[in-house]
Amino acid sequence: xxxxxxxxxxxxxxxxxxxxxxxxxxxxxxxxxxxxxxxxxxxxxxxxxxxxxxxxxxxxxxxxxxxxxxxxxxxxxxxxxxxxxxxxxxxxxxxxxxxxxxxxxxxxxxxxxxxxxxxxxxxxxxxxxxxxxxxxxxxxxxxxxxxxxxxxxxxxxxxxxxxxxxxxxxxxxxx
Amino acid sequence: xxxxxxxxxxxxxxxxxxxxxxxxxxxxxxxxxxxxxxxxxxxxxxxxxxxxxxxxxxxxxxxxxxxxxxxxxxxxxxxxxxxxxxxxxxxxxxxxxxxxxxxxxxxxxxxxxxxxxxxxxxxxxxxxxxxxxxxxxxxxxxxxxxxxxxxxxxxxxxxxxxxxxxxxxxxxxxxxxxxxxxxxxxxxxxxxxxxxxxxxxxxxxxxxxxxxxxxxxxxxxxxxxxxxxxxxxxxxxxxxxxxxxxxxxxxxxxxxxxxxxxxxxxxxxxxxxxxxxxxxxxxxxxxxxxxxxxxxxxxxxxxxxxxxxxxxxxxxxxxxxxxxxxxxxxxxxxxxxxxxxxxxxxxxxxxxxxxxxxxxxxxxxxxxxxxxxxxxxxx
Numbered sequence: 138x139x140x141x142x143x144x145x146x147x148x149x150x151x152x153x154x155x156x157x158x159x160x161x162x163x164x165x166x167x168x169x170x171x172x173x174x175x176x177x178x179x180x181x182x183x184x185x186x187x188x189x190x191x192x193x194x195x196x197x198x199x200x201x202x203x204x205x206x207x208x209x210x211x212x213x214x215x216x217x218x219x220x221x222x223x224x225x226x227x228x229x230x231x232x233x234x235x236x237x238x239x240x241x242x243x244x245x246x247x248x249x250x251x252x253x254x255x256x257x258x259x260x261x262x263x264x265x266x267x268x269x270x271x272x273x274x275x276x277x278x279x280x281x282x283x284x285x286x287x288x289x290x291x292x293x294x295x296x297x298x299x300x301x302x303x304x305x306x307x308x309x310x311x312x
Numbered sequence: 313x314x315x316x317x318x319x320x321x322x323x324x325x326x327x328x329x330x331x332x333x334x335x336x337x338x339x340x341x342x343x344x345x346x347x348x349x350x351x352x353x354x355x356x357x358x359x360x361x362x363x364x365x366x367x368x369x370x371x372x373x374x375x376x377x378x379x380x381x382x383x384x385x386x387x388x389x390x391x392x393x394x395x396x397x398x399x400x401x402x403x404x405x406x407x408x409x410x411x412x413x414x415x416x417x418x419x420x421x422x423x424x425x426x427x428x429x430x431x432x433x434x435x436x437x438x439x440x441x442x443x444x445x446x447x448x449x450x451x452x453x454x455x456x457x458x459x460x461x462x463x464x465x466x467x468x469x470x471x472x473x474x475x476x477x478x479x480x481x482x483x484x485x486x487x488x489x490x491x492x493x494x495x496x497x498x499x500x501x502x503x504x505x506x507x508x509x510x511x512x513x514x515x516x517x518x519x520x521x522x523x524x525x526x527x528x529x530x531x532x533x534x535x536x537x538x539x540x541x542x543x544x545x546x547x548x549x550x551x552x553x554x555x556x557x558x559x560x561x562x563x564x565x566x567x568x569x570x571x572x573x574x575x576x577x578x579x580x581x582x583x584x585x586x587x588x589x590x591x592x593x594x595x596x597x598x599x600x601x602x603x604x605x606x607x608x609x610x611x612x613x614x615x616x617x618x619x620x621x622x623x624x625x626x627x628x629x630x631x632x633x634x635x636x637x638x639x640x641x642x643x644x645x646x647x648x649x650x651x652x653x654x655x656x657x658x659x660x661x662x663x664x665x666x667x668x669x670x671x672x673x674x675x676x677x678x679x680x681x682x683x684x685x686x687x688x689x690x691x
Binding site: 143144147148151152155156158159160168169172173176177180241242243246247249250251268269270272275287290291293294297300301302304305 | 324333334335336339340341342349350352353354356357359360361362363364365366370371373374375377378379381382585
């Protein structure tokens with residue numbers, strides 16, 4: 138098995154990892170920092186990668202762990218400081234907006250989606266994100282996560298029901 | 313009679329059990345209709361999709377950062393080093409305390425500072441201290457040659473060289489802003505570096521520069537004010553407050569501050585958030601904007617505002633400048649292509665508009681204006 142070097146790994150997979158981080162982490166994570174952390178861990182563990190799984194599966198698992206650790210830490214920090222909003226957001230985000238109203242609406246919708254997703258269990262949350270936000274099929278999710286296809290369908294259906302129930306509890310996401 | 317919470321839980325449980333293993337073939341985000349629970353959920357989820365969370369520039373910067381950091385010790389190892397250091401300090405402290413207790417050593421600063429005068433009887437504890445006192449007494453010069461310890465030093469003897477304390481200390485908010493590890497703090501560091509470098513052509517001339525500490529303090533103050541404005545704008549959702557802070561920034565630092573471009577960017581963003589498009593455009597018209605670096609966003613905003621006011625010729629000039637740099641592929645290029653196509657269509661340049669839309673679709677097939685571009689091309 139030929140192991141890719143870190144530079145090639147980054148060039149090839151960084152955009153996908155960045156998307157996973159942005160989707161799994163939600164609007165308040167620093168995507169640059171987490172992508173950096175993922176690839177540093179990948180660099181350290183590259184020697185342990187035996188090639189049993191696909192490299193994307195391996196990277197996804199690292200990403201999932203890094204993001205969920207960061208989310209736990211952020212939750213604890215929010216609990217401690219009672220701050221709902223995080224640090225000052227990236228200034229580059231401001232530059233991508235077409236009109237302020239569009240951007241505000243989009244931000245509100247993202248906040249609502251992640252408010253609902255954050256109340257769901259991790260196994261439903263991540264599958265729903267991969268299916269709905271990443272646009273992956275069940276088979277692709279199975280290949281990426283290593284979960285059995287039948288389990289994916291069950292979790293996806295349950296996750297959708299939970300999402301709708303939580304969305305209703307949240308006032309239709311328009312709170 | 314079951315309580316309501318139990319009924320709700322039961323209903324949820326039975327709904328979850330009812331979920332089967334039939335494959336789910338269509339995502340809610342792919343649904344066209346927006347009626348019904350699933351359609352509404354799909355519309356909401358579509359807003360949360362992020363196409364390109366990192367631009368090509370950010371990816372390149374990330375790659376460089378990774379090359380630099382991969383040789384550093386992992387964070388766990390650094391923590392272990394810190395923990396080992398703490399353990400060593402604790403053990404050393406414990407050993408010192410034990411020595412003091414059992415051997416009568418004194419590490420007290422006040423006792424060490426009190427020098428005994430020659431021939432004076434010593435009030436000492438323990439044998440070791442008594443021996444040390446005797447040695448010091450034997451080696452000490454006669455009392456008449458030793459100045460009294462508490463004699464005040466006259467001001468004339470004070471050191472003439474100005475120490476760091478002579479420089480003004482930056483205000484607390486600025487110090488906090490400068491030490492906070494946020495994206496803005498990193499940007500400030502970058503700006504700080506830029507400010508610290510001599511301007512081209514300025515080296516060796518006779519212009520007097522302020523002391524480095526003073527310049528840093530002024531920059532820290534400026535960055536503190538700007539951070540406050542950005543926090544009001546983006547975190548507290550208070551564009552009016554942000555504008556007031558930016559006015560204060562202009563009053564204190566004028567238009568030549570080290571962070572003037574960042575302040576202008578924030579001001580334009582605040583004006584846009586307040587819906588004051590005309591004011592934002594007026595502000596942008598007065599700026600010399602380059603199609604590179606941090607000015608690109610401002611240039612794109614100016615082009616769009618000009619187009620919004622029907623000034624398509626002027627808008628097209630800005631769009632052309634944004635698109636003149638080959639190899640860039642980010643949200644600004646996307647906006648510029650779409651904006652220029654609209655302007656060209658308005659001006660009757662159908663071929664030009666078509667060319668822009670085709671380029672747009674080739675480069676951003678899933679872009680935010682892709683559906684609109686396709687429908688315009690098929691019209």
